[in-house]
Amino acid sequence: MRGREVSVFCIPMRGPGDTQGLTRLIEGGRLNPFDIVAVLGKTEGNGGVNDFTREYATWSFCAVLAPYLGLSPKEVDERIAFVMSGGTEGVLSPHITLFARKDAAVSHGGRKHLSIGIAMTRPFRPEELGRAAQVEETARAVRSAIEDAAIAAEEDVHFVQVKCPLLTAERIEDALSRGESTVTKSGYGSMAYSRGASALGVAVALGEIAGPVPDDAIAKDWSLYSSVASASAGIELMRSVVIVFGNSPATSSPYRIGHAVMKDAIDLASVSAALLNTGLDLQMMSGEADRRRIVNIFAKAEASPDGMVRGFRHTMLDDTDISATRHARAAVGGLIAGVAGHGAIYVSGGAEHQGPPGGGPIAVIAAEEP
């Protein structure tokens, strides 16, 4: 049967402009640059409005890939889905996870393996961010990405990453100058709205909630959420990129993906459940061999909006020195790194409508054999 082979590479970075690991993979013949479909990175910025490490890293990778692909850097950015999530607080370690795929024969065993699909939304106008228009357009792109991944059943979708735009003072002024109003006047605040609308788009596409979602439910009605959505807002683009991860019988990769939902920021039981869902076991994690089967863990973290974690007050939302997303990434990153055995994991901040309030989805990609 014709299908696709999917490869995954986890590459440490020594700075947001460090592309040496990627170059070595290509020069060493281990990676055909034409097969690359997506790059999910953690870069060492503040993860906020003025985090330029995301666009710097994206442009560095585009520039280094351009000659290999015979494209301009801008064309590389249009060909490959780059999702850079800023913020490596605490023990988190800057790195990228690179996904490649190519056509290949797939055995008829019927066993499902890691598959990946991509789609993009149209560019958004500043006044659309955080509103129903963003939800609907995102849902459309998610459905398109599921098809691209050759995933047949919605329950085989385990992680949907959306990279979405944010507002800046300049973009807000642009909307105002055209007589439009934006959902908020705060650049930092807009990141929450945009992530929230993106996650609701995933939830609608997967039938987790019924659409359409009204404007005033976004970043407000926390009972609406997706169990597999992960959204990151970035200053460097005005459209969204959607990447769907799941298991498909049409893929021949040696990896599987599983997931669970953390109910709050300290939900160790759900970290363990996500491992189990992927075929791993927390107890096994003490052995190095088993630990190495983990390719990466993808999780969303947020400060619980009611100011409490299991009945105890947290101070993340009232801290004027450090943004709540940085606090949350550091704490959840510490917990998951403790389980994974290292900090090169993808913990992304701001989990609005991504899992229940204060919690978030957690997905694990693991090799089937040690």
Added chain:
Amino acid sequence: MRGREVSVFCIPMRGPGDTQGLTRLIEGGRLNPFDIVAVLGKTEGNGGVNDFTREYATWSFCAVLAPYLGLSPKEVDERIAFVMSGGTEGVLSPHITLFARKDAAVSHGGRKHLSIGIAMTRPFRPEELGRAAQVEETARAVRSAIEDAAIAAEEDVHFVQVKCPLLTAERIEDALSRGESTVTKSGYGSMAYSRGASALGVAVALGEIAGPVPDDAIAKDWSLYSSVASASAGIELMRSVVIVFGNSPATSSPYRIGHAVMKDAIDLASVSAALLNTGLDLQMMSGEADRRRIVNIFAKAEASPDGMVRGFRHTMLDDTDISATRHARAAVGGLIAGVAGHGAIYVSGGAEHQGPPGGGPIAVIAAEEP
């Protein structure tokens, strides 16, 4: 046999000036204010040089206790050992752990229970901080506190908390004006020196290392460390307060203390070992009843000085926006809170000579019965 009864209360705080929980305990007849010997708190400041939440909380408790004890607030501060550690990053929750003791008959069973002892150093001059003079005077105070706790064997000492001074621009100028030089001209940097010298004082007192320790080993030779020392630097005092925790046959409390040493910031296995050492079990932690046996967990966190955690680069030491101690507390706090089931735990930053580089001691106080 005559001995002492030790009580422990863990009280959430709604702000650094919130003393209502303490007042309720006293007014409800559950705590005799004359029995209070020590208060270890986590306050919601930055934990750095200009963290005034520590002195604000101390003064608030002194002021509220003063009329009960018939003392001035300043006299209360001299009677009770207050150790406020600033920084409740991530899921950490502001709270105090209050220790009380009184004379009581102790059964002849010989079983050891939680005991506590206190001592103070003489006031230090700015130029003594981070140098041999601080190590030696701290060691003297530790020995005095062990005696006060009626702990016979050094292996029964499980946690030694030292609250030590730091340098400010003003104190550095004071030394310079007298023709003396301080160990550093950075206020923030002085906190590391002072914590380091304090921890080495504990190590010397317990025979973990051989003294005397030369000036140039402090905050430099990381092979020297204590497995039970925890030091916090604060702007509000120029002498150190030492509190020794251990198990003693001369105590009748229903609590026991145990400890382990985290080898690095993600050492989940040692968190588990500390629970075991106290008679608990990580697996049991999934049950609420067993979790409630934990009274508190005390741990030190620091950014690994070589810039790596298990072979992966961390960015804590190169971050000019957030101090490394804040990063480390957030990450280690997230890990331990995941095990403890809540964030009202005592995770303190800056573990110089407290455990191996990048790691730190972790102690658990637990009730013997659920």
Added chain:
Amino acid sequence: MRGREVSVFCIPMRGPGDTQGLTRLIEGGRLNPFDIVAVLGKTEGNGGVNDFTREYATWSFCAVLAPYLGLSPKEVDERIAFVMSGGTEGVLSPHITLFARKDAAVSHGGRKHLSIGIAMTRPFRPEELGRAAQVEETARAVRSAIEDAAIAAEEDVHFVQVKCPLLTAERIEDALSRGESTVTKSGYGSMAYSRGASALGVAVALGEIAGPVPDDAIAKDWSLYSSVASASAGIELMRSVVIVFGNSPATSSPYRIGHAVMKDAIDLASVSAALLNTGLDLQMMSGEADRRRIVNIFAKAEASPDGMVRGFRHTMLDDTDISATRHARAAVGGLIAGVAGHGAIYVSGGAEHQGPPGGGPIAVIAAEEP
């Protein structure tokens, strides 16, 4: 003629709990504690939601004044108007300006001198902050304070300081639990709403704008503003304190007050105009004697909401590491300190509806003789 004598003292602070300067004034017989009516302070916190230096300083002054006045600290807080503005960024220096007044004979010269009046609002509910209810109740208190100051004409009012509440995660939850909604869910964001509503209350009371002000103009319609209002939000109270400063023929103080309005954050010409309005001259400022006539300068600073200062982009609003109010205080503080010759000036952040967008009122209190 019967009138009042007003005294002003500017006292440096070595920390938010430092009350020694005040004690010395009282013990030295230079200040009768019963005459104190208001204290405006700059404390060295972040000026944001979790700036506890404001309440710590207030608490410290109340505690030290309590025995002198034969009151409890809480009663002192109700008797004297304490306004602590957090944030001494850049060259700003922590200090308080203390105002005292007592009955005295006033000569019939008719010349006007510095006068001061105080009033308080009723406590606000969380859901009232940033809305019309806050505007109206503040306006009522301003009129009452003008009367208290014995100022006859509105043009003799030169500075109106309002200390107003802010929202915290807890207060927002409180409103939600009663079925009410707050104007924002962001604690930091609520400070802008509360300051804005307070300033509009001043504008309404002085007839600078016509009332009533609708909810949706607050923190939105920047064409509405007061030229003399200064509002600071603080976590420590739920009612507002209003202090009116102006010149009155019924006062015998050796001081005068004048003001101007800075059009933007770099409006040196208006700093100069404020000096002129008070009887001083920028050119004279080079002489030490003339400089010493300045008792204090009171100014509001804010990041221009359109992201520009005189056609050049600023980055204050897009900075996730440092809040915009801290940026603005540092910059405006640098400019005014350059003119005043020192940094012990009162520059307070967040000038919503206080002067035009990006600008703010500036008032100068000066001695009539060098």
Added chain:
Amino acid sequence: MRGREVSVFCIPMRGPGDTQGLTRLIEGGRLNPFDIVAVLGKTEGNGGVNDFTREYATWSFCAVLAPYLGLSPKEVDERIAFVMSGGTEGVLSPHITLFARKDAAVSHGGRKHLSIGIAMTRPFRPEELGRAAQVEETARAVRSAIEDAAIAAEEDVHFVQVKCPLLTAERIEDALSRGESTVTKSGYGSMAYSRGASALGVAVALGEIAGPVPDDAIAKDWSLYSSVASASAGIELMRSVVIVFGNSPATSSPYRIGHAVMKDAIDLASVSAALLNTGLDLQMMSGEADRRRIVNIFAKAEASPDGMVRGFRHTMLDDTDISATRHARAAVGGLIAGVAGHGAIYVSGGAEHQGPPGGGPIAVIAAEEP
């Protein structure tokens, strides 16, 4: 007479990767890219160790110039002296000042005009930073740059910009692994040492102080300083770039440069003196036409190391939330922008040995005609 024509362009940036202003100049025929010799920029990072906006901006300009110059981006970086100073706190506005020069006939009038010269040091090893080796090699490069600028007399040198390296955790480890020790183990702290050594190199080259400078005077003996040195540390290079600005009879530009030394961070009189030295007048600054003669102002800012500004305590050095360099840039930027009339000025933090303690050099480039 043969000489050189010097041009200067001040170009706003909308982000650290924004090169559109430069492209427009070239495409519009106003700038020949082969004439560009130096670019001094202010980028919107934190100006600290992990400020990647500096290298991102440099990289972006190199990439856009590469095809024009027929070079690789790396070769562009070697051809043109890029000095990016991070940190646009307060009203400071991101921009670059671009200097171009070409051979041209110069009239025999003998009047001196703005001239510029460039030189580079050899690459430094981590252990050389902040020590005598860096001072000496920098002095050598300064003398070479003066010659390149065709400046005959040392008093015609008005500003010497040095871009120097800093230490990172990785570089410190590198030195340690070779058995060498670095001057400090703090990345942020190393910036002060490297800037200090660079400034002393300028002072030695210009005869402002006598060499050789011993290791232990660097960042310690503040009586040694240069009145025209400006040093910025950046993570992106391990050698230093030196740019000398002065007036030369061999130049035909329509600009002149002058300077003064700010004695402290609020020294308005010296800002005025720098204008005068360049042929401008503070009083004239109120007129727009005169203001437009200012091309740019270059100044160094730092927190006074004794913790005081004119007898009043500042809090910059004890702030664990915001680094002292950010505080100082914001304050001094506010003062100078108030005089210049806009924030697109070059205020750079960390003035160790650049002017007296707490002060710094200030240079003005102005057009001779309005």
